[in-house]
Amino acid sequence: MGKIKSPHVLVFPIPAKGHLIPLLDLSYVLASHGLSITILSITNEVSHLQPLLDTAASNALQIQPLILSIPAIQNIEELPLSQIPVFLQSLQTLADPLEQWFLQQQEQISDGFGFGPPVCMISDIFLGWTQETATKLGIPRVVFHPSGAFGVSVIYSLWAHMPHQGVESDDDPIPIPDLPVPTTFRKSQISPFLRMYKSSDPVSGFMRHSMNLNSKSWGTLINTFNDLEPIYIDHLQKLSARPAWSVGPLFLQREQKTDIVVREKPSSSIESVCLQWLNSQKEKSVLYICFGSMCILSNKQIQELAAGLEGSQQSFIWVLRDPSSGLPANEYGVLPDGFEERIQGRGLVIRGWAPQLLILSHSSIGGYLTHCGWNSTLESIASGVPLVTWPMFADQHFNCFLIVDYLKIGVRLCEGATTVPNREDL
């Protein structure tokens, strides 16, 4: 008699770190519960999966990559926001190869090889079209939301009702329909890629159709926890009339704070520099400053932030991302002359990828100046660190509202990707 195979789940992330990291964490949790997991990669090289594959292998867990690459794929983190819907639409070309792969898995099962065909697909909120693929293959699809329940509720309302259509001015308030509590955002707070819609434009038509397909999924997973935003979790459940599970904060399931699941593993020397430096600071005295994996500050923003930090006499760790290939290198990422010498002992500047979980959970951290990315928000909440908010785009304005107005665990500094904050306010 053949060995009984464990249920096999296909996981389909998008390659933006804020989406990818929690879905890889979830994959690890599912594998730890005895499921076999295949993770789809749209690039030929799987170095972003390697730390996870290695950890899984050393713990005898069943996780394998599936490479279905797209030619000339660009790095989503280097794309202008307006190009993201085009990128997401291009992923739809994977529907056919995915179906072929599924059929191969069915053939393999009769040979007794491999994981067999998946019994379920878990895919990102921006891959609503995979609902149609899953239906065709006869398997349930579960939609994964890397954002919080409040932010996701706003996003679904926007795509379903388009309340921003016809609103001219960026400052005009837009009531968001069908939320459990009346909520209003200004047009400027709704990222263009979340609100662009012209019926004649095939890309925006695709986005709307794809987002609305999520309501047909068999179930909903949200990287949040019940005590944080219960009315919005209930709301999402009612919206689709399907089960909605809050499974977060997913990073807490990671075995070690440093066991980051993507390629940008901070070097162990950065980890030890940070730890040594934090150990030398007073309890709850340090402001941590980081704007996630996609926001890159212009020199004007950096100058003002640097002047504010210098003037404040505050201890800080500041993570600065270098400009991506599409941006002029001389206009982004440059600190004022002599800044690092002047703040020595009181401030630490990290260039590139910082060990954020390690930093936020250190007892010397007293606050986090954040772009309000959802993962960063959850990580700060879980570490008991209050927030100073500077939302830039995507769901960040909605998360800022949750932090400051609903949960009251943060204060606003400013908002907008190109805003230059006032050094005095800082």
Ligand code: UDP
């Ligand atoms: N992160 C990190 N080091 C960095 C910058 C970011 O470890 O230098 C991690 C952070 O801990 C979080 C994720 O990257 O888990 C960023 O996700 P988030 O949703 O906060 O923001 P996004 O990058 O999507 O804007």
